[in-house]
Amino acid sequence: MIEVNALTKRYGGTTAVKDLTFTVRPGRVTGFLGPNGSGKSTTLRMVLGLQRPTSGTATVEGRPFGDRRRGLRQVGALLDAHDVHGGRSAVAHLATLARSNRIPRSRVDEVLREVGLAAVAGRRIGGFSLGMKQRLGIASALLGDPPVLLFDEPLNGLDPAGVKWVRELFGRLAAEGRTVFVSSHLMSEMEHTADQLVVIGRGELIAAQSLAEFSARSDRQRVTVTTPAATALRDLLTAEGAAVHLEGARLTVSGLTAARIGEVAQGHGLPLHELASASASLEEAFMELTAERVQFPGGGESR
Numbered sequence: 633m634i635e636v637n638a639l640t641k642r643y644g645g646t647t648a649v650k651d652l653t654f655t656v657r658p659g660r661v662t663g664f665l666g667p668n669g670s671g672k673s674t675t676l677r678m679v680l681g682l683q684r685p686t687s688g689t690a691t692v693e694g695r696p697f698g699d700r701r702r703g704l705r706q707v708g709a710l711l712d713a714h715d716v717h718g719g720r721s722a723v724a725h726l727a728t729l730a731r732s733n734r735i736p737r738s739r740v741d742e743v744l745r746e747v748g749l750a751a752v753a754g755r756r757i758g759g760f761s762l763g764m765k766q767r768l769g770i771a772s773a774l775l776g777d778p779p780v781l782l783f784d785e786p787l788n789g790l791d792p793a794g795v796k797w798v799r800e801l802f803g804r805l806a807a808e809g810r811t812v813f814v815s816s817h818l819m820s821e822m823e824h825t826a827d828q829l830v831v832i833g834r835g836e837l838i839a840a841q842s843l844a845e846f847s848a849r850s851d852r853q854r855v856t857v858t859t860p861a862a863t864a865l866r867d868l869l870t871a872e873g874a875a876v877h878l879e880g881a882r883l884t885v886s887g888l889t890a891a892r893i894g895e896v897a898q899g900h901g902l903p904l905h906e907l908a909s910a911s912a913s914l915e916e917a918f919m920e921l922t923a924e925r926v927q928f929p930g931g932g933e934s935r
Contacts (some may be wrong), residue, residue, distance in 0.1 A: 633657055633811055634679060636778065639688035641674055641835075648674045650834040651688070656813045658779070661806045662844070663826030664815040667922050671835035673711070676784055679707055692780050693785060702732040708773030709782040712787070713765040718758025722749055722768050725757060735776050743771040748797070760790030770798070780811040787818055799825045810883065819915035833922045847917045855890045858884040858906035859897065868896050881905075900916045 634656040635732055641649040649671040656662045666672050677683040679690045681698030690696070692707055717727055724808055726740040733812055744750045747767040754758075757768065766789050783802075787795055793837050802825055806812045822829075822843075831839040831844050841845050858881050866876045866883055874887040885893060890909045897904050 633694075634690070634692055634782075634813060635694075636675070636690045638681065639675065639690055640686045641671070641678060641683065641880040642686045645842050647835055648686075649678070649832075652832065652842040653688075654830045655839060656811055658809050658811040658834060658842050659729055659830075660827040661812045661814060661825055662828040663800045663822040664813060664832075664845060664920060665817075665822065665828050666838075668817075669834070670832045670922075672832065673784055674835075675832070676709075676711060676782055676813075677828065679737075679782065680707065681844060686835055691702055698739045702733045702776070704729060704735065704776030704778065706776070706778050706783045707780045708778040709771035709784075710766070710773050710786055711782075713769045715824055716757050716765065716768065719756060721754050721756055722760075722771075722884040723753040725768070729772060729775055732882065733776055736871060739775060739777070745773045746774065747771040762923060766790055766877075767794070770801070779809075780813075781805060781849055782815075785817065786814065787816055795821060796798060807868055817892060819913070823914040831918070831922065838921060843914060846921075847914055849917060849921060853886065854887075854907045854910045855888065855893055856906060856910060857885060857887045857893060857897075859883070859902060861871045864900070865893075865897055868900060868902075869884075869893060870924060871898060 636652055636654050639649055639652040663857050664672055674683065678685050679692065679697065681696060697703065697707055715888045722744065723740060726743065727737060730737060736863050741881060744753050747770050749764065749767055749771065750807055757765065760768065766786055770786060773783065786798060790798060799821065802814060814826065829839060829843055831846065857865065860881060862878055862883055866878050869876050869888060871883055872888055874885050877884040882916060890907050894907055896902065
């Protein structure tokens with residue numbers, strides 16, 4: 633379990649993380665979301681003891697991670713896939729980590745097979761693609777068979793097959809009772825990967841709840857309508873102030889409830905074959921609920 637309590641980090645006059653409190657529990661995949669500049673990477677680095685907080689605490693299994701000697705046995709982390717020595721081979725890189733943490737050498741071969749790099753284990757890392765480096769970073773995180781795992785943007789550079797593999801891997805690790813904490817900007821993937829969410833903006837907590845609960849907070853609820861009188865109903869709903877997307881006999885409506893749409897159709901004698909409400913997508917909810925916490929609108933990269 634990861635516990636963050638009143639965590640704050642300042643750089644001079646800039647506050648990167650402000651009074652942040654949340655808990656990441658085992659047995660589930662927790663997504664860590666926030667706009668660029670929100671403080672996600674700074675938070676992860678403080679959890680791992682790579683940066684000292686100005687105030688507050690971050691503990692792993694009840695202790696600061698920096699107090700642990702054989703770190704890879706307690707926490708596996710991927711923060712930057714490029715942060716490896718390009719002149720070393722994949723097997724040499726992992727073997728060095730294994731020796732420093734008293735992990736059996738056989739474990740190196742196991743994780744290389746698990747991440748799909750066994751065939752290139754002897755190649756220099758400098759010749760690896762970004763996707764291959766991501767797989768190597770994941771192998772490093774898995775090396776000590778730790779109960780807690782942190783990943784910062786692990787899907788970057790992966791092809792669709794790789795993304796699917798990572799999604800299934802995280803689900804399996806969580807099902808084994810591990811704590812899995814994943815930072816990503818790929819909302820569509822988090823929607824299929826995460827059970828819980830921690831969402832921050834400008835270093836402050838916006839939400840710590842299930843994915844379904846977070847999406848339900850959005851005002852962008854949508855209603856799907858199927859009717860043979862689609863064009864007529866579209867015009868009526870637009871006059872009511874709704875936003876309507878028409879595709880054949882199907883309408884996707886926002887701005888009106890399903891009940892009100894049914895009333896409008898009934899009042900004008902229009903038949904309905906389908907009338908169903910749906911929550912906003914994770915991306916829609918995220919954009920809406922973080923709109924006022926965006927530090928670099930339209931671009932910029934700082935985390």
